[in-house]
Amino acid sequence: MMGGLVRSDCSSRRQHCRPRPDGRSYHGDEEAKDIAAPVASPRGRGPSGKEIDMSVRLNHTIVAARDREETAAFLVEILGLPPATAFGPFLVVDLGNEVSLDVAGADGPVHPQHYAFLVTEEEFDQIWGRIKDRGLTFWADAFHQRPGQINTNDGGRGLYWSDPNDHNLEIITRPYGG
Numbered sequence: 001m002m003g004g005l006v007r008s009d010c011s012s013r014r015q016h017c018r019p020r021p022d023g024r025s026y027h028g029d030e031e032a033k034d035i036a037a038p039v040a041s042p043r044g045r046g047p048s049g050k051e052i053d054m055s056v057r058l059n060h061t062i063v064a065a066r067d068r069e070e071t072a073a074f075l076v077e078i079l080g081l082p083p084a085t086a087f088g089p090f091l092v093v094d095l096g097n098e099v100s101l102d103v104a105g106a107d108g109p110v111h112p113q114h115y116a117f118l119v120t121e122e123e124f125d126q127i128w129g130r131i132k133d134r135g136l137t138f139w140a141d142a143f144h145q146r147p148g149q150i151n152t153n154d155g156g157r158g159l160y161w162s163d164p165n166d167h168n169l170e171i172i173t174r175p176y177g178g
Helices: 028-036 068-079 121-133
Strands: 041-045 051-053 061-064 086-087 090-094 100-105 114-118 158-162 166-173
Touching: 061 068, 061 090, 068 090, 068 100, 068 121, 121 158, 121 166
Parallel strands: 061 100, 114 166
Antiparallel strands: 041 051, 086 090, 090 100, 158 166
16 A cells, blocks of 8 residues: 555556545446546536537646656645655646646656646746746746746736756646637
8 A cells, every 4th residue: 555545456457546535546346436427527618718518638647757756846846736646656746626747757768748737826926936936947938939038828927937857837827719
């Protein structure tokens, strides 16, 4: 058992072995029914701004890292999140919206990816403050042509910065097209 999770056959199954809210893992037929139970579709907004039912939601993505501990700690600190939790080969950074960044050590080169986070105005100020306090370079644009600036795209604010693996991280206060 690791951090309240039973890891008995999670690594060999294709099913997703995440902890339940009560701390137990989903294993066996009885608990599998909990996973398959119908859930109301979440609501979201399409590109036009019209409210729509969403049948697909992101649950997690794997973030490759040269040093998973350093990367998870960096994400947690800058984004102001609770400490990452170990789950098998991952350090899970919970974003608090039913989505997690599962940081995994890379066996070879890390290919930089882009991760964008929609935040409130208050969260933006806090994250931007932590970026500046750390002396990190930030840019107003994805191609890093405007250092030390933020953007005001779509009536919100946004900025980009790099993590220790050169992943291109972004915070925005308004969705693009919104």
